[in-house]
Each structure stands twice: as C-alpha cells, then as structure tokens.
Amino acid sequence: MSSNSFAYNEQSGGGEATELGQEATSTISPSGAFGLFSSDLKKNEDLKQMLESNKDSAKLDAMKRIVGMIAKGKNASELFPAVVKNVASKNIEIKKLVYVYLVRYAEEQQDLALLSISTFQRALKDPNQLIRASALRVLSSIRVPIIVPIMMLAIKEAAADLSPYVRKNAAHAIQKLYSLDPEQKEMLIEIIEKLLKDKSILVAGSVVMAFEEVCPDRIDLIHKNYRKLCNLLVDVEEWGQVVIIHMLTRYARTQFVSPWKEDDGLEDNEKNFYESDDEEKEKTDRRKKPYTMDPDHRLLIRNTKPLLQSRNAAVVMAVAQLYWHISPKSEAGIISKSLVRLLRSNREVQYIVLQNIATMSIQRKGMFEPYLKSFYVRSTDPTMIKTLKLEILTNLANEANISTLLREFQTYVKSQDKQFAAATIQTIGRCATNISEVTDTCLSGLVCLLSNRDEIVVAESVVVIKKLLQMQPAQHGEIIKHMAKLLDSITVPVARASILWLIGENCERVPKIAPDVLRKMAKNFTGEDDLVKLQILNLGAKLYLTNSKQTKLLTQYILNLGKYDQNYDIRDRTRFIRQLIVPNEKSGALSKYAKKIFLAQKPAPLLESPFKDRDHFQLGTLSHTLNTKATGYLELSNWPEVAPDPSVRNVEVIELAKEWTPAGKAKKENPAKKFYSESEEEEDSSDSSSDSESESGSASGEQDEEGDSSEDSSRDSSSEQERESASQSDIENERAAKRNSKTRGKGDSEDRKKKNEKSKTSDSSNAESSSIEESSSDSESESESESESESREVTKEKEQKTKQDRNPLTKDVSLLDLDDFNPVSAPVALPTPALSPSLIADLEGLNLSTSSSVISVSTPVFVPMKTHVLLHRMSGKGLAAHYFFSRQPCIFGDKMVSVQITLNNTTDQKIENIHIREKKLPVGMQMHVFNPIESLEPEGSITVSVGIDFCDSTQTASFQLCTKDDCFSVNIQPPVGELLLPVAMSEKDFKKEQGMLTGMNETSTTIIAAPQNFTPSVILQKVINVANVGVVPSGQDNIHRFAAKTVHSGSLMLVTVELKEGSTARLIINTEKTVIGSVLLRELKPVLSQG
Amino acid sequence: MPRTQKMIHSLFLINCSGDIFLEKHWKSVVSQSVCDYFFEAQEKAADVENVPPVISTPHHYLISIYRDKLFFVSVIQTEVPPLFVIEFLHRVADTFQDYFGECSEAAIKDNVVIVYELLEEMLDNGFPLATESNILKELIKPPTILRSVVNSITGSSNVGDTLPTGQLSNIPWRRAGVKYTNNEAYFDVVEEIDAIIDKSGSTVFAEIQGVIDACIKLSGMPDLSLSFMNPRLLDDVSFHPCIRFKRWESERVLSFIPPDGNFRLISYRVSSQNLVAIPVYVKHSISFKENSSCGRFDITIGPKQNMGKTIEGITVTVHMPKVVLNMNLTPTQGSYTFDPVTKILTWDVGKITPQKLPSLKGLVNLQSGAPKPEENPSLNIQFKIQQLAISGLKVNRLDMYGEKYKPFKGVKYVTKAGKFQVRT
Secondary structure, eight states, X not given: OOOHHHHHHHHHOHHHHHHHHHHHHHHHSOOOHHHHHHHHHHHHXXXXXXXXXXXXXXXXHHHHHHHHHHHHTOOOGGGHHHHHGGGGOSSHHHHHHHHHHHHHHTTTOHHHHHHHHHHHHXXXXXXXXXXXXXXXXXXXXXXXXXXXXXXXXXXHHHHTOSOHHHHHHHHXXXXXXXXXXXXXXXXXXXXXXHHXXXXXXXXXXXXXXXXXXXXXTOTHHHHTTHHHHHHHGGGSOHHHHHHHHHHHHHHHHHHSOOOOOTTOOSSXXXXXXXXXXXXXXXXXXXXXXXXXXXXXXXXXXXXXXXXXXXXXXXXXXXXXXXXXXXXXXXXXXXXXXXXXXXXXXXXXXXXHHHHHHHHHHHHOHHHHGGGGGGGOOOTTSOHHHHHHHHHHHHHHOOXXXXXXXXXXXXXXXXXSXXXXXXXXXXXXXXXXXXXXXXXXXXXXXXXXXXXXXXXXHHHHHHHHHHHHHHHSGGGOHHHHHHHHHHTTTOOOHHHHHHHHHHHHHTTTTSTTHHHHHHHHHHHTGGGSOHHHHHHHHHHHHHHHHHOHHHHHHHHHHHHHHHHTXXXXXXXXXXXXXXXXXXXXXXXXXXXXGHHHHHTOOOOOOOOOOTTTTGGGSOTTSHHHHHTSOOTTOOOOOOOOSSOOXXXXXXXXXXXXXXXXXXXHHHHXXXXXXXXXXXXXXXXXXXXXXXXXXXXXXXXXXXXOOGGGGGGTOHHHHHHHHHHHHHHTHHHHHHHHHHOOSSOOOXXXXXXXXXXXXXXXXXXXXXXXXXXXXXXXXXXXXXXHHHHXXXXXXXXXXXXXXXXXXXXXXHHHHHHHHHHHHOTTTOOTTOOOSSXXXXXHHHHHHHHTTSOOOXXXXXXXXXXXXXXXXXXXXXXXXXXXXXXXXXXXXXXXXXXXXXXXXXXXXXXXSOEEEEEEEEEEOOXXXXXXXXXXXXXXXXXOEEEEEEEEEOTTSOOOEEEEEEOSSOEEEEEEOOOGGGGEEEEEOOHHHHHHHHHHSOGGGEEEEEEEOOGGGGSHHHHHHHHHHHSOOEEEOOSSTTEEEEEEEETTTXXXXXXXXXXXXXXXXXXXXEESOHHHHXXXXXXXXXXXXXX | OOOOOOSEEEEEEEOTTSXXXXXXXXXXXXXXXXXXXHHHHHHHSSSGGGSOXXXXXXXXXXXXXXXXXXXXXXXXXXXXXXXXXXXXXXXXXXXXXXXXXXXXXXXXXXXXXXXXXXXXXXXXXXXXXXXXXXXXXXXXXXXXXXXXHHHHHHOOOSBOOSOOHHHHSSOTTSOSSOOOSSOEEEEEEEEEEEEEEOTTSOEEEEEEEEEEEEEXXXXXXXXXXXXXXXXXXXXXXXXXXXXXXXXXXXXXXXXXXXXSEEEEEEEEEEOTTSOOOOOEEEEEEEEEOTTSSEEEEEEEEEEOXXXXXXXXXXXXXXXXXXXXEEEEEEESSSEXXXXXXXXXXXXEEEOOBTXXXXXXXXXXXXXXXXXXXXXXXXXXXEEEEETOOTTOOOEEEEEEESOOSOOEEXXXXXXXXXEEEEOO
C-alpha cells in the first residue's frame, strides 16, 4: 500500500506528508464517496501548489500522484492548467509524465491543450532523435481536430527524417491522424507510399500497420515493395512480422494463382476453377501445362519458414495461417509441429491455437495425425481446453486409431468434470456415426453408460443414443425397452424428451410398452417440463394413429390437459394435433394424411463439428476465434483465375539506389533520369580520363552525414552509399546471418574485407577463405528460373546492348564499382567490391525476375583487388607500377581486357612524360595504350587504363614503359580467369548450353576438401576470386553454376561445381575453348581443395 | 467512414476480487463499465481458468489473460490476431515480473508511475513499440531501494534521456556499453517430462520439453556459439530472436549475440517418437467401498530409470472426489496435508531412498449416503533430478568471438516433472 510517492512525501515536509499519506490510502481503498470527494478537492489544491512551486522534486511528486489518479481512473482534469504549464520542463521525467497527462485529457480541454503545441513544434526540430520522436508521438496523440494541419506537417517532415526511429513514429502517427480526421486520407496515403519504400527494418512493421489501417485496398502500393518486404521480414521486430505476414497473405491471394492442384478434387468450386484454368492455358501461351509457381510466391513461402521457429506465438500462428492459405497443400504440413509446440504455452495461447487446429484438422486430418497423443486430455486442463482437445481428437479419429481413442475416451467419460464427460459422450456419438466399423461398439458402450450414477452422463447418453438409433432404427428394440425403463428414474428433461420421442417413433416395434409409457406420462403430465410435455403430446398423437384402440382415451385426456396448459406453445400444439388426428367435419383434407405427417421417415441428424465452416475466416484472426465477422475484418479473396501481371513487382534500379541512400533527402534530389545519365557519363569519363589514384592513402573515409552529398554528383552519392554499406557491414552481417535467402554469412564478408586489405600488398590467393558460412538457396529456385525464362524472354542482342540500362544488377554493381575509377574518393580500405550480403540478397531477389536471356554480359560479381607488380621501384629508378584487372568490359574495344595500371613516383623529383613504347605483341594481339602522362609529382600516384586483346590466350604482352629519360621493359601476363566476362543466364539456359558443350568440350576433375570448404558461400567466393564469372541461380543446394564468355571470341565458359557425398566434389568446365578451359580447371582445382 | 483504431485500445488490470485497480488508455478513454461483460463471463465460468480469453461485447472485444492471480483485460475495437494481443499482454506481465520481482497487485500499485511509463513505451497507439527488456531498462530504470532514495534527494529520475542505441541497431535486444568486472555466461538446461501413465503403469503419452535459460553477464559485444554433442535430438526448436537461424539450419550450432542478463535462449521438444525414460513409478491402490462411508488409499513411489541420480523434491498432488470428507493417512516419509474444502491432497515426499520406498497409506472418509465416486483420482507428480538432462542432450562447447577477455562459463542440467500424471 505504501507507494513510492508516499515515501517521497515523507521527505518533502512534515505536516504535509501525513496528510498526503492519508490521501494515498484513500486513493487506493476508496472508503466512502463523500469523504473521498472532499479529500480530492483538498488534494487537488495542494497538487496545484506543488506544480507551481519552483522545485522539480515537488513537481515530480505532484505529477506522480496525478498519474496515480489517472491509473485509478479518477478524474484529474481540473488540474489541466497547472499541469500544462510544465510541458516545457527541463526535467525529462516531469516532462514525460506531463505528456501522459496531456494525452489523457487534451481531448477534454482542447483550448488549453493548444498552449502546449508550440513546445512540441520546437521539440520536433530538436537534434536529439529521441526528443523528436517523442514530441511527434505526443503531438499526434492529442486528439484535437484544430491541430490537424500541424500534425500533417509534422508527419510529413518526420517521414523524411534521417532517423529511422523518427520515421517509425511517423508511421504510427499516420494512423492516429487518420482516426482523428479521415478527410486526410489521400495525403496520408502519399506518406504511406513513401514510407513503404523505406528500407529500415524499424519502419517496415509500422508502416504496413498504417497501410492496413488507412488503405488496405491499395494493394498496388505493395507491388514494388513486395520483394523487399519478403526479404526484410526475418529481421523485422516480431510484432511487425505478424502484421506484415497477414498483409502479405492477403496480397498473395490476389496476385498469384492457386497452387492447390492435384490434391484438390474435394471441393467443387475448386474443381471448376481448375477446369476453367485449363481452358485458359490453352489460350494463353504464357501459361504452361504444369503449374509453375510464381517466383515471388515462392519467395514469400520460403522467407517466412524460419519464422515458425519464433518464440512469439503470434508470429508462429501468422506463418501457420500463411502456409495454410497460400502454400501448396503438400507443404503446409511443416506447420503442425510448430503449432503443437505452442500447446505447451499458457492457457490463452493454447485456446487460440487449439481452435485453429480444430478448423484445420477437419479439412486435412493427415497434418495432425502424427501428433494425436499431444491432444490427450489431462485432468488438470481447464474445461475449455479439454473440450477443444476432444474436438480435435474427434476430427482425427479414423479406422486405424479409433480403438486407441475409444479407450482414451473411456477415461474421459469417468472424469469428475461432468461437463467434459458429457462432451465426451457427444464425441463418442460422432465417432460412431463417422466410422461405421465402431458404431456398434460405441452404441453398446453408451448403453452401458445408461446405468451410470451420474444423471448428466446418463442424460447425455440418452440423447446421443437417440441420434444413433435414428440412423439404424430396425435392430434396436432391446435398447428402446431399456430406455423406456429409464423414464422412471431419469429426471433431466432433454433425456426424457428424447426417450419419449424414440418410443413414439418406434411405437410399432414396441407395441406393448408404448401405451404403458403414455399412461405413466399422462399421470404426471402437469409436473413435466415443457420440453417433455411436447413430446408426450407427440407420443400420444402417434399412438392414437397406430393403436387408437388402446390409447384413444389416454390421448384425449392428454389433449385436454394440454389445452389448458400455462404455456401457449403447448396449447398451440394441442390444438394443432387435435385438429389433425381427431376426425371431425371441420378438419378437412389434412387429417387423411395425419399418419404420413407424424410417422414420416425422418432423416438422421448429422453430427458435425462446430468448427466445420469456420475456415471461411482467415485462420488466426479474431473473426475465426469468435466465428463471426469482427469489425474491420478483411476478407481473404479467392485466388484469381489468371495471375495479374507479375512484372509490377519488378523494381527499377533507382529503387535500389534509393534504398541505399540513407536519408530521405537524398532520394528526392536524385530523380531517376538524372541519376542514370550522369552516372554513365561519369563512368565513361573516369575511364578515359584515366587519372585515378585509388591505391593511395587518401582515406576519405569520413562518415559525414548523409544528406549533403547527393546533389553535386551521383558519383559521390554512390560512393557514399558504398562506404555506408561497408560501415554497416557488421550489422549487416548480423542480419545476413539470420537471413533466409541466399546471402553470405558474416565470416564470409569479413573474410572478403580482410582479403581486400591484404591483397594490396601481398599476393594472397585467398587461402584463408575458410569461413563460417551460410548455406543458401532452397530447392525451389529451379521452378522460378524456369518460369522466369519462359515468360520473359528478351532477345539476346537487344539485351546486350541495353544491359547497362535495363539490368538492375548490372547497374547497381557498376555504380558501386565507380569507386575503383574514382580519383577523388577512393578509400584506401577498399571495402567496395564485396557487396554487403543484404544487398546481394536483394539483388538476387531482383534477379529472379528481371530479364535474363541466354548470353548477356553482366557485371562482375566480385572484383578482386589483387594487384600485380608491373615495375618494381628499384628497377624502375623510382617509378613503380602495379596493375590489376578491373573486370569491366573494356572501353577501347570489345575484344580487349581492361587493365588498370597504377603508377607511383617514389623519387623526390618529378617524373615526366610517362608513356608506352615498343609493344612486342604476339601475332593477333592488340593493345590500346594510355595517353602520355606529362608529369608525375614526387609521392604522386596515378591510375591509367589500358586495353589488351589477349586473343583468348595467356600469352604475355610485353612492352616498354618509358619516362623522359628511361625505358623499362615490362610485361603483363593475364591469369586465365581474367580473360572472361561474366554472363547472366538462367539455370535452364545454362543446362541447355551445357548440353551442347559435351564430349571434347568438357573437362572435369574431382576435388577433395574439408566440408567447410563446400558451403555455397565459400565456393562462390573462391570461384569468383579466381575467375571473372557470373553466378547462375541454382535450384539445387549441391550444385553451383557459373557462366562466362571469353573476351576475345565470346565463347561460353560454363563452370559447374557439383558437391558429392562426403568431402568430394566434381568440377566440370564446358567450353569450346578447350585450352582455356583446361587451364582454368587447373587453376580452380587447387583453390577449391584448399583449406 | 474510417475503420477506427486497430490493435489495443485500453488495458484494465483486475484482481481476483473483481477490483479494477489500474487502467491505461492508448486512445480515447473507454469506460470501466466495459469490464462488466468480463465480470459476467467470469461468473459464468466455474473457475478463473475457464474464463474465455476472447469475449465479444456489443462495441468492443475483450481479450484477457490470467497471470499471477491478476486479469489483464485489453479492449479491442476491430479485427486483430488474438494471439498478437495475448502474446503482448504476457510480455507486459513478464516485464512487470522483471522490474518488480513479482507481478502482483501490490507491486504494481507500489510502482504505478513506473508501470505507467512502461506501458507508455511498450505501446504506441495500440501497436507495440519497445518490448525488449534490454531497451526498456535503458529507457526506464528498474526501481531499487538505493535509487529511489537517491532520486528523492537529488530529484533525478528513473527515466533515461537518450534513445537506447539498441532500438536503432539491428541487435535491438542488447543494450550498448555493457561492462562487467567478472564476465560470466551460465546456461541452464532444464527438461520437463510430460507424461500420462495409465492405471497399469504403462505410458500412454510421454515427451520431453526443454528450455535453455541463459544468464549472460559479458562486457561489450560478445558473439557466442554454443554447440551440442547431439543436436539431432532436438526435434522442434523455438529461438530467441538473437539466434542466427541459418547457422542452426546448416550446422546445428547456436550462434548469437546475447541480450544482457537473463533470457530464454531456446525451447525445444524431444519428440514422443523417441522413447522417454520415466524416472519414477507409482504403485497405487485406491478403493471406495460401495454403501460404506470409507475407502482405502495406498500409494508407494519408487525410482525407475533414474540414470543413477537421486530423485528429489517429490510432491504428489491429488484432487480427491467431492464426496471425500477427510483422510487419515500415515506417510513413511515426508508430510501430507488434505484440504477438506478444495479436496486437494498434497504429499511432500522429498528424496527417494531405494532402500525404503516412501509410501502413504490410510483411510478415506466419505460423505455417508452419497454414491461412491465413479473414478479414482489422478495423481500429479512433481520431482527433480539434478545434473541430468533426461533426453541425453549435452552441451559440447561455448566459444566467444568479438571480445578479448576470457569469460567464466557454466552449464547446469536439471530434469523435472512437467505435466506428469498417473491415472489410477
């Protein structure tokens, strides 16, 4: 009872404290309304005083007590003026408590609340993101219509804030503003659209929430963000995951065609659906005979799977319903295990999960059958849990397990929880009707229960037996007799009514007993329950019709009693029956048919699960739990017959670029076209002007704030992004490691970084790349690539010409690679070519859908920064030269390999007129030299490009590097891997091409290495380090494919690494250029088998 | 027309006697009278356990949980996944537990300001904002006696004034700048046996549910990997968000940057397909005579497959039938109590010594004239075995990356009875 605030009070002053103490007591245990009221008044007075005081501690105390009042649900509104003054308090706790107060009472005191607004407006500009965010939070929580424009402005600004935390709060504020003033919908949708593009995992959940609230029908806003959301999903916080998964479930049902095919003959409408589907297929050539899942559909299913392992029951349930509603039926099985796991949780979770399982188990028994025993009931379970478990057990019952189940039911019937026992009897009845083999067993079991001591059990048994007998009336005279005897003892009305009905229905089978029963009933007709009375009347009528000799008088007696009954239903029924059965002048034609009417064959009742039709509600929703449509429930649409255009989900490059610019500002100022054109120019100029110093020590690695760069040049902004991504890479690694999609793991990219650093100086042939890895790519991608290539084939030539513009992958990577040419900002640490894992994931996500024709040159996956010495400074009299292969298509000629040469002046004098002379090239080889360099300052360094056509051979290009005074003979010998350009192609194309390059054109070898070297990321890393090849998306975990073409002749070079059992693998190379092929094989082999 | 106000609208905390002792509204105020529907449902349900978690009222939906003798009743206006709300409410209760050591009415009332501040941070406009304990503790410091004294003198507060970096990072579960002089990492592998044993002593159903609880006090940003000797045992696992799923998928190694402090790393299930060793057996003979006002009660407990470890902390709880008036029993070991009101018999046995098996024998007094009970009561058994994980799960090693120091590491194994029921 003694609160913290009470403790403070004691210190704040003697007399006051005691008084407060009393009040604190009264706050907690209200004694009498009157006394309380008066003390409230007094208290409020001194609270006001405390709030006016200039001591923070007094104010804080006052605020704490006020919050206490609010918590109790007491009215503290009259303190509003005193409290609102403190909104600008320096003390952060006072401020927070004032916020609490303000949000609670602003609606009631709108005018006064306006006084506080300017404080928030100021706080919205605060440099501290926490303050900005909380100001926005409170401002948007004040439900005062007059400030709507201010809120709108604040939200707009916050949506473009640099801090993702503030943007998250902006997303929350959208919903608040919308509920305050729905008129603002259109403008809010604009903000939502913008925030949906946000790449931060903080924002994703909140903005989707806002989307669901404000414009759930604007599914078009999701298209472009679909893949991003799928890829981010694993990393979003758990609550956001639930919201996103539910939204994506709805999305999938509108955008993809049904994957439920072969196993779906059950439902008629589904069948029709497929028939029409077939017709459809004939018409449209896009659709193939066998169903192929849209890769985006697969992406969603694949990326949600790990979330089944979440600790959060809501997430698991969300994934479960997603699988239930959108995955192929054969795959939905994996959810059962996780759902069964949730049954260990607290009773509320159990309750919801069991309800959902009950619905599922009706349609697909097989899913939960292996877990049958997990639904066994414990005596300690709450009744509601017990009945749900029983429901599921009934649904799962079949010929095979029914005997086990019946034994289990026997225990339940004896339970002390009679409600549960009764439910069990119902269950036994249902099993008996569903499974004909056990009907008799069940029936005799139930008959045994008729002698049970407990009346509820007996009554329930009677009711169930009645239903069972109705199905096979002929054979059970004995049971009916037995039940007739029960009438003497049993008192439960339903049971008595059931027995009477049964006797009436079978009165011709028990001709001796029936009239006697009627006699007994007539005796105490008046004392019976209404339900029983109605059945007595029925029985009388039936007997009158079949056996009027014995029962005429009795029936008339009963009819007379009924005529004056207190209940009008009974009076009604009496009159009706009398008219029908007792022939008189008035009764007309109907009485002729009385017998037919009363003794008609009645259909047996169907004993069905109460969960039978619940599945028309989306699982896991409130509506499903309540079995009625809740307010705001969004229907799950039926699958479309023809999938809407899948290309709407394709993301253009700019999207990606934007996502990598950290701030909202940068996005705005980079309109797509400008960005492109500039970057291309930039690329050209940086190549040709060839004056870079990328290897030097110009560590421009300042992480200066993001916003400023973008305007001056796109090159800057791209390198900015670059660095950003590098600096984030630790965090990225975190994410990547958990990521489901094909990403590299942590150790991997770290390794790469390390390698990059090393390779500047040492000649590390990446031996250290043993790393912790992540496995990648699920088996599904095969179908993806197939469908993709079928549906979106683009001609080869066109593709090659336009690749720079069209292929996002290409574009993005080349943007990043600009860094290598960039004379100004090339960082020494060279984090660049190693794409951050998440970027790769995104790129691959994109790659799934973007067009890929048979041979289209893509950009290098990886550019090793390994440099080779061209001229040592000792032998070059102070002039040092290094070269490396930039792996870019050469700008000087299609058939040339691009080589970057970095020249360093290590002397203390200028070196003048550096140029190339006396090329001694083997036949056919050509070389494009750089323009002479007029002078190189001491300590200066410059990078130039040359192009060499090696004619697809590893022959040496020799030439002289000359200065004003000296000439030095140097030569460049290309590693075979550099004579290639990566090619993007689909797995299908790869296989096709490979099929044409067999026999002589195929070389292969077996590799033996430790298993950790055979993880996908390690293999990828090693291969692309050695050779400039492109990665081919693979549908199998154990096969890795790479494709490239030779620079000179453009012949295909296909590399396959096929993992075998144990620690062996097969390396296969298919190419027309057999010489290069075998050289490459020889180079790759040791690298791959290295630890 | 706007579909107003998704998610959690208001929260009421109600104690067992039906007093609403705290309310919090995240949107406009909902009158307390909405709880009347809840009370109605509560009355209808025989006991607290049977109050339906989801109640529909004309204008709202009430979703409630029952925890530590308190009801957390949330008010919802529109469609929302019920588990979302339930899970969140439990998270709130967990947070109270974490902050105040217990989630009781007294603790909540004593700390009403902190409770309010917490609720404010945990939910914004009805949508969860910060629910990670590490983040909350940076925003709002938990109360300690020392701090409340200091605060009252200096006027400083429990509220942090910087945004926890975790909230912005991709490791939202770990607070920044953790420093310890002693760096320790402890793991408790706790396994519970859920079983139903039938009359004849054969196992109807048995499975093992396990958790690994961690107490990590490590400075900086440690990156841990925990590997098992026999990871394949784990049939179904759920993870704390810190665990890298991919590592587990590919290598069966738990790799994670841990939160600071206590947390549950994983929970797992060892499937019922594996044979589960049942460490105890019970011999029982309970009989009620027809037409007589007494019955006999006799149970004996013995060790079965206990892997050579001592079984301790044994308690037997029996819900006797309603007609039982009293029981006169003699235990050979431990002590027993029988509550004639709730009809619950509790026998606190203690340890089993194989030389002399503990037993409990005696007479049962029945209400005279009442029919004899239909069924014998089930026995619920609790026990504990130290230094044993009954599934055989063994931690292989714990490695730490990212930090230089050498942490002190420890793993403890315990096996307990979970829902362990013997039908008689």
